[in-house]
Amino acid sequence: MRHAFRYVLDVYHRLPGGETATEFFQLERGRSRTLVLTDALLALSPIERELLEAEAEARWDLVEHAWTEESAVVMSGRSPTYEEASGELVLVPWRHQTRVSLTRLRPALSGYQKGHCFYCYQPVDMTSGEACHVDHVFPWVLGYRLPDVDLNAVWNLVLSCETCNAGPGGKADAIPARRFLERLHRRNSYLIDSHHPLQAALMRDTGSTAKTRWAFLTSMEAFALEQRTKRWDGRAEHPPVF
Ligand SMILES: [Zn+2]
Structure with a gap:
């Protein structure tokens, strides 16, 4: 306690x-x-209460793991990564070592997004794997050419409605317009500044200051465009909620 x-x-x-x-x-x-x-x-409304509970639970999970000595050592060198099959954030300390399951990813991210799509702000049922997609802002396929960058880490993950992620005219394997990168930058800085348990991992992966983190995102953007990655302009947006 x-x-x-x-x-x-x-x-x-x-x-x-x-x-x-x-x-x-x-x-x-x-x-x-x-x-x-x-x-x-x-x-609080029932939905707000549900999101608050789910996010608090996810924070507890993360903090509990950070407290165990083993995880503390592991977390000093590696960042949690998203495992799509289980929907969890896991630590894979070294190759061939047993993974450590930390928490489910959706509740860990849903609090900030207040139950809305990252891109179009449409309300999304954050508890449904079908309605609420985990989107890689920089598409996962770029990872083949970026061995030192983990695109499955939290800095690159947002929750999206099905239409924005995978619908006709959806983002799919494109990179999103600059305004979405600014939105991602704000989200990551928010998690860091609010002492989220993933603060250390976010800073290690993308930079310790807002300036270096923005430089990192724009260098990723430049790299993606060099690789002829398509650009997605988004679709009509609801009023911003975060
Ligand atoms: Zn959307």
């Missing part, structure tokens, strides 16, 4: 640029360390 207060509860209300105005609980410190839930938690 000591760790919970330090790593999860203390930063729960923290957002980039300050604390959230709504407090879902208050911590009363002292010897008994009491947690008091506030009425704001009851005011």
Whole structure:
């Protein structure tokens, strides 16, 4: 419980640029360390509550694994990678070693997207594998020419509606327009600045400052275009929600 207060509860209300105005609980410190839930938690809609619970669960999973000594060592050198068959984020420490399952990917990303498609902002059922696709912003096929970049890592993954990902005129194996790369950059910086458990992995994979991370994304964009990867302009968007 000591760790919970330090790593999860203390930063729960923290957002980039300050604390959230709504407090879902208050911590009363002292010897008994009491947690008091506030009425704001009851005011959430059922969908918001479901997303909040799912994301909190995913954060717990990640933090719990980071606490075990073995994973801490492993995580210092490798980033979690997405395994499509299981829908999970896993650590594969070294070749031929047993993978460590960390958490399901969708709940880990759905909180930021507030139940909406990353590209068109259409509401999506984040619990459905059919409705909610995991999209590689830089298409997975580019990975063959980029042995040092893990395109299955969280920095490159977003949740998308079926139409944007795989429908007629959907993104498929293209790279998205520049505005989507800016959106991805904001998302990654948000996770880093809100002390998400994947903060270290995101920074290791893409850069420790916002400037280096943007330089990384634009160098990836240049590389993809050099490889004649198609560009996808997106489709009509609903009002932005993140
Ligand atoms: Zn969409």
